Amino acid sequence: MKKIIILLSVFCVGCKTQSVMVKPTGLVVDKAMVVSAREEASKIGVEIMNKGGNAFDAMVATELALAVAYPYAGNLGGGGFMVYRKANGETGTLDYREKAPLAATKDMFLDDKGNVIKGKSTTTALAIGIPGTIAGVFEVHKKLGSLPIEEILKPVIELAERGVIVTNKQEKRLNEYRNELIKINGVNSLLSTVFKENDTIKYPALAATLRRISKNGRDEFYKGETAKILVQYLQEKGAIITMEDLAKYEAKWRTPLTFKYKDLKIISMPPPSSGGICLAQIFKMIAPYDLEKMGHNSSKSIQVIVEAERRAYADRSYFLGDPDFVKIPLKALMADDYLKQRMANFNFDKATLSSDIKEGNVNYNESTETTHYSIVDQFGNAIAATTTLNAGYGSKYYCDALGFFLNNEMDDFSTKPGEPNMFGLVGNEANSIAPQKRMLSSMTPTIVEKNEKLFMVVGSPGGSTIITSVLQTILNVYEYSLSMQEAVNAPRFHHQWLPDLITFEPNTFDTKTFDILKSKGYKINEKTTPVIGKVDAILVLPNQTLEGGADFRGDDKAVGF
Ligand code: DON
Numbered sequence: 224m225k226k227i228i229i230l231l232s233v234f235c236v237g238c239k240t241q242s243v244m245v246k247p248t249g250l251v252v253d254k255a256m257v258v259s260a261r262e263e264a265s266k267i268g269v270e271i272m273n274k275g276g277n278a279f280d281a282m283v284a285t286e287l288a289l290a291v292a293y294p295y296a297g298n299l300g301g302g303g304f305m306v307y308r309k310a311n312g313e314t315g316t317l318d319y320r321e322k323a324p325l326a327a328t329k330d331m332f333l334d335d336k337g338n339v340i341k342g343k344s345t346t347t348a349l350a351i352g353i354p355g356t357i358a359g360v361f362e363v364h365k366k367l368g369s370l371p372i373e374e375i376l377k378p379v380i381e382l383a384e385r386g387v388i389v390t391n392k393q394e395k396r397l398n399e400y401r402n403e404l405i406k407i408n409g410v411n412s413l414l415s416t417v418f419k420e421n422d423t424i425k426y427p428a429l430a431a432t433l434r435r436i437s438k439n440g441r442d443e444f445y446k447g448e449t450a451k452i453l454v455q456y457l458q459e460k461g462a463i464i465t466m467e468d469l470a471k472y473e474a475k476w477r478t479p480l481t482f483k484y485k486d487l488k489i490i491s492m493p494p495p496s497s498g499g500i501c502l503a504q505i506f507k508m509i510a511p512y513d514l515e516k517m518g519h520n521s522s523k524s525i526q527v528i529v530e531a532e533r534r535a536y537a538d539r540s541y542f543l544g545d546p547d548f549v550k551i552p553l554k555a556l557m558a559d560d561y562l563k564q565r566m567a568n569f570n571f572d573k574a575t576l577s578s579d580i581k582e583g584n585v586n587y588n589e590s591t592e593t594t595h596y597s598i599v600d601q602f603g604n605a606i607a608a609t610t611t612l613n614a615g616y617g618s619k620y621y622c623d624a625l626g627f628f629l630n631n632e633m634d635d636f637s638t639k640p641g642e643p644n645m646f647g648l649v650g651n652e653a654n655s656i657a658p659q660k661r662m663l664s665s666m667t668p669t670i671v672e673k674n675e676k677l678f679m680v681v682g683s684p685g686g687s688t689i690i691t692s693v694l695q696t697i698l699n700v701y702e703y704s705l706s707m708q709e710a711v712n713a714p715r716f717h718h719q720w721l722p723d724l725i726t727f728e729p730n731t732f733d734t735k736t737f738d739i740l741k742s743k744g745y746k747i748n749e750k751t752t753p754v755i756g757k758v759d760a761i762l763v764l765p766n767q768t769l770e771g772g773a774d775f776r777g778d779d780k781a782v783g784f
Contacts, residue, residue, distance in 0.1 A: 244764070245700075245705065247708070247762075247764060249707050249711075249770045249771045249772050249781060250773070250781040250782075251769065251770050251771075252768065252771075252783030253769075254769075255281075255599060255769075255784055256761050256781060257598050257781070257782055257783065258598075258759040258760065258772065258773050259293075259594070259595075259759055260292075260293045260594045260596070260757070261289065261293045262782065263387055264288035265285070265780050265781065265782035268281040268282070268285035268288070268596070268782075269782045269783055269784065271370065272784075274370065274374070276374075276375065277367070277600050277602055278598045279364065279366075279367035280368050281598050281600060281606075282305065282360070282608055283360040283368065283372070283376075284375050284376070285596050286303075286356065286360050286608065286610060288382060289596070290356070290627060291382050291387060292382065293594055294616065295393075295396055295594075295612075296592050296615070297610065298356055298617070298630070299429075299432070299444070300351075300612060300628050301610060301617060301628075301630040301632065302319050302320045302610065302611070303320070303356065303359060303608060303609055303666065304317065304319070304496055304664070304668055305359065305608040306491060306492055306607045306669060308604070308605045308677060310604050314490050316476070316478070316492055316493065317362060317475070318475045318495065318661070319355035319356060319360075319362070320355055320496075320664060321354055322355070322472060322659050323633065323658055323660050324352075324468045324658065326463040326465070327463065327656050327660075329656050330656075332638040333638065337639070338639075339639050339642050344633050344634040345613075345631050345634045345645055346619065348629075349633065350618045350631035351618050351620065351633065352630055353468045354444075355472060357444040358441060358444075358472055361440065380430050383425070383426040384430045386425035387423065389418045389424060390420065391420045392778055394419055397417075404616065406619075407618075407619040407620055408623070411623075412621050413426070413428075413621065426626050428626030431626070432449055432626055432627070435448060435449055436449065444469070445470055446466075446469065446470050450469045452624050452625055453469070453622060456622045456625070457620075460620055462629075471659070477492075479492070479499070480499030480500060480503060482503040484507070484701075485701075486674065487671050489502065489503070489671050490669065491503070491667055493546070494543055494544070494545065494546045494553075495544065495546065495661040495664055496663075496667065497543045497690070498666055498689060499669070500551075501535045501665075502667055504535040504556060505528070505691075505694055507562045508531035508534065508565060508566050509531045511563075511566075514528075514703070519699065519703035519705070520716075520736070522740050525736065526574075526743070526745075528691075528695075529716070529718040529725050530575055532690075532691055532717070532718040533580065533719075536719040537577070537580045538556055540648065540649045540720065541651050542653055543650075544652075544654040545660045549652075572743060573743050573744050574740075576723060577721055592611070592613070592615040593610070593611035593666065594609070594610055594757075595607070595609040595682035595683050595757075595758070597681060597682065597759050597761045598761075599763070605677050607680045607682045609666040609668045609684070609689070611684070612630040612631070617632075618631035632662055633662065636654055636662040636663070637650025637651060637653075640652065643721075645686070646719075665687050665688075668681075668682040679697065679762050679763070681693055683756040685756040687717075688726075688752075688756050691719075692715055692755055692756025695713070695716075696758050696760055700762060706770060707771065708771070708772045708773070710772060711758045711775075715728055715755040717755050723746060724747070725745055726748045726749075726751060726752055727747065727748070728749075728752065728753075728755050729750070756776075757776045757777045758772065759772065760772040
């Protein structure tokens with residue numbers, strides 16, 4: 224036996240033998256956990272598991288409870304991605320991303336001269352993609368759920384009726400967005416009202432919608448009364464979504480994108496998310512470097528990670544889009560030789576210039592307007608799910624009759640080659656608009672295995688910064704020996720090829736580190752963002768208990784038993 228262990232450790236170069244157990248600093252529970260953006264949603268997910276439901280039942284409950292408790296990003300009018308790993312090791316992903324309506328056209332956001340019309344893909348009703356969330360949760364339930372849907376939705380409907388208490392952060396967000404919400408929805412719309420911390424917001428219209436969905440199933444949203452009310456509302460507002468668009472919508476099971484990093488196996492979302500493929504490229508490019516020795520958030524570690532990010536995001540812009548519409552050279556992009564050659568021109572003395580990789584010049588802002596939750600159940604099943612309306616409160620269009628916001632996901636398409644979207648991401652033909660096509664995403668729900676066992680469940684909001692937030696959280700635990708909660712809390716940085724800047728969370732990094740990086744030609748940006756990502760993760764500790772990492776940047780909360 225001893226011999227086998229020695230042999231294994233000789234062959235597994237660079238593998239971690241976690242000899243010292245890192246002290247957990249987040250919530251630790253024995254069996255089951257949900258970490259999400261709101262305590263109410265985490266609690267409902269856990270309640271479902273407590274009743275004997277599995278992680279998939281809990282997913283349905285948590286996703287819809289977020290639509291009630293966290294309308295900023297939780298949704299019925301948006302979409303998302305889910306990655307799962309069953310206790311027996313089987314893995315899969317579900318794509319419930321929004322789609323472009325049948326009447327969408329490639330140039331729909333351009334003027335006669337071919338220039339992008341500012342705001343048309345973000346704040347008009349044309350920005351709305353066909354919602355996928357209800358199709359998504361029902362698909363999960365049909366394939367993998369165990370409790371009746373009515374039982375799962377009951378606490379969610381009760382929450383909408385009882386109401387949700389406004390947190391301090393929520394009050395601030397509502398204040399920040401109120402003028403925009405009033406402009407679109409008028410003063411009488413539910414969230415146009417001034418709400419203060421500790422007030423309770425009740426959602427009776429949403430409760431009624433959910434009750435109909437609970438009774439009539441998925442088709443209520445796509446073909447039934449809800450569909451009719453929704454399409455009438457959308458058409459009044461100038462959207463192009465029709466009953467046919469809703470009826471045609473399907474969520475899609477996709478093969479996970481998996482790859483190895485040392486002795487970790489990382490299971491993530493394939494296109495139409497760029498998350499998994501970019502994560503794979505970055506991990507493979509940094510693998511030859513000894514990050515642990517370089518130190519957490521040291522200038523050298525930052526350089527290696529940034530240079531890999533720069534190269535991955537350049538590829539993202541050119542190659543990635545909806546795989547149902549474009550051919551993506553996934554194998555070639557993930558090939559070890561290709562990625563080795565990609566990093567060949569990097570050295571520690573001097574920053575590579577993004578303009579030397581490909582030209583461009585753009586601006587962007589990061590934010591946290593999507594939401595991610597992680598679940599592990601008492602049977603050992605795990606779920607990472609990220610769901611979004613795109614911007615905060617999506618397109619801001621709130622259908623008062625149904626009680627939910629509509630997304631502005633059309634902005635995730637490349638409206639024109641080389642033209643940045645709201646996250647400063649540039650794209651090309653591969654991500655151009657076409658009827659029924661899904662827009663490219665950065666959402667990166669991810670599950671990590673170590674020694675063939677469940678190790679971590681992780682994900683984040685943050686637009687283009689999602690991928691780099693997930694990357695750093697995994698590295699923080701695996702390379703830098705932080706606890707799950709510390710890994711989530713640790714200050715983050717981000718590079719996305721264009722603009723050619725390293726963005727840091729303000730006032731969290733050493734100025735000496737900045738001086739070193741500047742001397743090598745890196746441009747430092749601490750201005751455009753208060754936070755990068757908002758990670759909710761679960762780590763399986765060596766003794767099989769679960770540690771939650773709930774991001775302090777939001778109201779996020781780990782709950783479990
Ligand atoms: O799918 C995407 O990549 C974006 N729609 C996600 C938006 C997001 O994370 C907003 N929060 N910052």
